[in-house]
Amino acid sequence: MTTTPRWRELTRHHLFWPVAVLVLLLLVNVPFTPDFFSVKMTDGHLYGSLVSIVLFGSPLILVAVGMTLVIATGGIDLSVGAVVAITGALSCSYLSDQADQAAVSGVLLAMGLGLLAAVVCGLWNGFLVARMGIQPIIATLIIMVAGRGVAQLITDGQIITVNSEPYKLIGGGYWLTLPFSIFVVAAVVAVTVALTRRTALGLLVESVGGNAEASRLVGIRSRRIKIMVYVFCALCAGIAGLMISSNTSAADGNNAGLWIELDAILAVVIGGTSLLGGRFSIGGTVVGALVIQTLTTTIYTIGVPTQTNLVFKAAVVIIVCLMQSPKFRAKVFGAGGFGGKRGAKQAEAPADTAATPETVRTMEVS
Amino acid sequence: MAEPLPVLEMTGIVKEFPGVRALSGVDFRLFPGEIHALLGENGAGKSTLIKVLTGVYSLDGGTVTLNGASVRFTSPSGAQQAGISTVYQEVNLCPNLSVAENIFIGREPTRFGRIQWKRLRREAAELVDRLGLDIDVTAPLSSYPLAVQQLVAIVRAVGTGDSDGSGSGTKVLILDEPTSSLDRDEVLELFALMRRLKGEGVAILFVSHFLDQIYEVCDRMTVLRNGTLVGEHMVRDLDQVGLVQLMIGKALDQLEELHDHQLHADVGESLLTADGVGRTGGIAPFDLEIKKGEVVGLAGLLGSGRTELARLLFGADQPDSGKVTIGGKQVSMSAPNDAIAAGVAYCSENRRTEGLVPDLTVRENIILALQAARGWVRPVPAAQRDELVAQYIKALDIRPANPEARVGQLSGGNQQKVLLARWLITRPKLLILDEPTRGIDIGAKAEIQKLVVSLSEEGMSVLYIAAELEEVLRLSHTIGVLRDRRLVARLANGPEITPTRILETIASGEHQ
Structure with a gap:
């Protein structure tokens, strides 16, 4: 196979494989839904599969973006699903007690309360990991399990429904013809990128995740950094919690955000961030989350039977991870094959998490 | 008399990395029963050549023949199975496993899929015994100092390649900087082992920056520079001066200059004082003063507490007694940040991990x-x-x-x-350098030493730790001598201070 330098350059980009997988998944839908790519204007709102993918994928993108920073420090946060439930439960139960649910001040206060609870959860995780030195997977397991109980305590085990136009906006409303949640996601992603790349936070996070002892000896206050990323991750999960409860106008302590931590971790990995910590890519994570949401949508459009759709999803995820593994590509397609010689060279790099492209060179979101 | 056939022959080896051509057309041969030195400055391509040979890197050009048959290794295990074993510069073992487990890791004796622990321990003990080492194979590797861990790595390499652990399957043994963390006795122990293996017909590829060691133990050498072959010589045919000139490609003025250099006398007032600073299990309480623009060298055997002392002055470990004053202010040393804020910098001896x-x-x-x-x-x-x-x-x-x-x-x-x-x-006030020249070629070594001299002339204080006494003597105004985790003497450098004098101080261990 002839490979031009430009093509090779392109395949080396850290977003190439995630984007390629996303495009491939989108194309798979076309034979089943010929108007898959069309976007229609109805009642001043844009509708279409692409819009829905972003809309339904919004909470996952938020959670995964927060998770990216935690994973980059070498940690993991299993509690995000529970935080989603707690935030939604607290906001909705406060709001449902209000005489006037449509009052903007009441809605803002409800959201503030929910997010405050999320921040407290994040502080707790950060405290356990950074101060107490507990393994992140264990430390965050506590809220993952106990948090659902807390959420049910808040809602008295009921599903609390609210009827509030302003609250409906964040997860189900429209603005400038597009779902409002898309703007929320765009804002959070932009803030995260600015926070990590316009300041030195990104570099310090990558340093702590890349070599914790060297980072300590170079004078990085890694405890502070770790606490900060756990709080940030919980805050992102909190916003996702508001979005989910707003979209359904209800708080379900049992099912809101159930298993979202696993999808989020998967999105981070597909996006090219190593579970070992170090280099991270917010752009990659966003694409990774979209891949997962597209997969979910695809399962419905091509009509995979309900009882087998989890198995189908698992199979696709395995294929995606294998495609992203430079080792696997080198083995299957050979040194001169798909992705050019680079594939073979990457295989020489020290073994990393299977799904981690080694080519992360420039980290700016493009 | 015709030369015997080489056990290993590499011809026209090319290896490229993005933007760098690490090896361009290098030839290399290795004969059975010889110790062959691979020489060159840092970045000359020594490590790359070894990694190509052992299948860590794939080949971009050239051929490799082993025992006359063309081979192409795609993985380190492939090379190992063919009888090429490697010990790398930095110990790549698992500190939390026992010595025996480390020796047999990845090729444990099994029966019905279960590891035969007794047999594993027995064979490990036999192997260690045969190689004349005194190591308890059931102890965790981390309970031994780095030097012994290095020896274990060599035992492991000798043991691979043959399932009965006799080492007879290892045809080529590659030792990449095995001596950089060994003291003199351990080096001699290693050399004895190398000669024994050579006698058994093993071809040994030896990489070291210590030229004296090359001349002591090697038969033949290959010199690389900037990824190309400069020459292959019998060791007895080329003297050290000629060799260094081949390696760096220029005359020795740079090094001569350093030999003649005089320590500058311009040492200022006190910068750092340590009063009874110590840590249980690390180093006994010591007093030390470092003045502005002064180079203080630490001499002592490996494990005598040199690194432990330095780490206390940086807050990398927390002292449990005494106090440190920097620039007139007491520094708590509860974390490296305290020392860094006071103007202390620390380059650890473990570049990769710390x-x-x-x-x-x-x-x-x-x-x-x-x-x-x-x-x-x-x-x-x-x-x-x-x-x-x-x-x-x-x-x-x-x-x-x-x-x-x-x-x-x-x-x-x-x-x-x-x-x-x-x-x-x-722009630190005090720069702590722990073994900055370890595993570094002679050109870079001279550069770093010159840098230390010029930094101290500009008024920076330096705490300098090195295994080579000559190096410490050449650079230091004051020499702290350590023995058994105790600072036993502080000597002002002068004509009467010689390596012998320091060795005597270490040996006697008397407070002065």
């Missing part, structure tokens, strides 16, 4: 200490950062001079320079 962040670029690694001091909110402005980095890459001659290169891909000497650049950017 110094560099291998995934990050040269630029990011260099800027890290300065950035950590500024906190995350105030990034170093990009223009200033790039200028600083370019300036230090140039000043220290870091190669490749590409700030975007991943630091993990650099050679040992260049990694050391990156670490130095990282701290020099912060």
Whole structure:
């Protein structure tokens, strides 16, 4: 196979494989839904599969973006699903007690309360990991399990429904013809990128995740950094919690955000961030989350039977991870094959998490 | 008499990395029953050649023949099965496993899929015994000092290649800087072992920066420079001066200059005083004074407490007695940040585990200490950062001079320079250098020593730790002598201070 330098350059980009997988998944839908790519204007709102993918994928993108920073420090946060439930439960139960649910001040206060609870959860995780030195997977397991109980305590085990136009906006409303949640996601992603790349936070996070002892000896206050990323991750999960409860106008302590931590971790990995910590890519994570949401949508459009759709999803995820593994590509397609010689060279790099492209060179979101 | 056939022959070896041609057309042969030195400066391609040979890197050009048959290894295990075993510069073992487990890791004797622990321990003990070493194979590897761990790594390499553990299957043994962390006795022990293996017909490829050791133990040598072959010589045909000239490709003026250099007398007032600073299990309480512009050298055997002393003065470990005063102010030393804020910088002897962040670029690694001091909110402005980095890459001659290169891909000497650049950017008052020249070629060694001299002339204080006494003597105004985790003497350098005098002090261990 002839490979031009430009093509090779392109395949080396850290977003190439995630984007390629996303495009491939989108194309798979076309034979089943010929108007898959069309976007229609109805009642001043844009509708279409692409819009829905972003809309339904919004909470996952938020959670995964927060998770990216935690994973980059070498940690993991299993509690995000529970935080989603707690935030939604607290906001909705406060709001449902209000005489006037449509009052903007009441809605803002409800959201503030929910997010405050999320921040407290994040502080707790950060405290356990950074101060107490507990393994992140264990430390965050506590809220993952106990948090659902807390959420049910808040809602008295009921599903609390609210009827509030302003609250409906964040997860189900429209603005400038597009779902409002898309703007929320765009804002959070932009803030995260600015926070990590316009300041030195990104570099310090990558340093702590890349070599914790060297980072300590170079004078990085890694405890502070770790606490900060756990709080940030919980805050992102909190916003996702508001979005989910707003979209359904209800708080379900049992099912809101159930298993979202696993999808989020998967999105981070597909996006090219190593579970070992170090280099991270917010752009990659966003694409990774979209891949997962597209997969979910695809399962419905091509009509995979309900009882087998989890198995189908698992199979696709395995294929995606294998495609992203430079080792696997080198083995299957050979040194001169798909992705050019680079594939073979990457295989020489020290073994990393299977799904981690080694080519992360420039980290700016493009 | 015709030469015997080489056991290993590499012809026209080419290896490229993105933007770098690490090897261009290198030939290399290895005969059975010889010890063959592979020589060259850092970045000359020694490690790359070894990694190509052992299947860590794939070949971009050239051929490899083993026992007359063309081979192409795609993985280290393939090379091992063919009888090529390697011990790398840095110990790559599992510290939390026992010595026996480490020796047999990946090829444990099994029956019905279960590991035969008794047999594993017995065979490990036999192997260790046969090689004349006194090591308890059931103890965890981490309970032994680095030097012994290195010997275990060699035992492991000798043992691989043959399932009965006799080592008869190992045809080629590659030792990449095995002596860099060994003291004299251990080096002799290693040499005895190497000669024994040579007698058994094993071909040994030996990489070392200690030229004396090359002349002591090797038969033949191959010299590389900038990824090309400079020459293959019998050791007895080429003297050291000629060899060094081949390696660096220029005459020895640079080194001569350093030999003649006089210590500058311009030592200022006191910068740091340590009063009864100590740590249980680390080093007994000691007093030490370091003056402005002074180079204080620490001499002592491996494990005598040199590193432990340095770590206390940086807050890397917390002292449990005494107090440290820097610039008239007492520093708590509860964390490295305290020392850094007071103007102390520390380059650890373990570059890979305690110094560099291998995934990050040269630029990011260099800027890290300065950035950590500024906190995350105030990034170093990009223009200033790039200028600083370019300036230090140039000043220290870091190669490749590409700030975007991943630091993990650099050679040992260049990694050391990156670490130095990282701290020099912060303009420290006291620079602690723990074995800065370990595993580094002679050219880079001279450069780093010259740098120490000029830094101290500019008024920076330096605490210098090195295994080579001559190196310490050449650079230091004051020499602290350590023995058995105790600072036993502080000697003002002068004509009467010789390596012999220091050795006597170490040997007698008397307080002066």
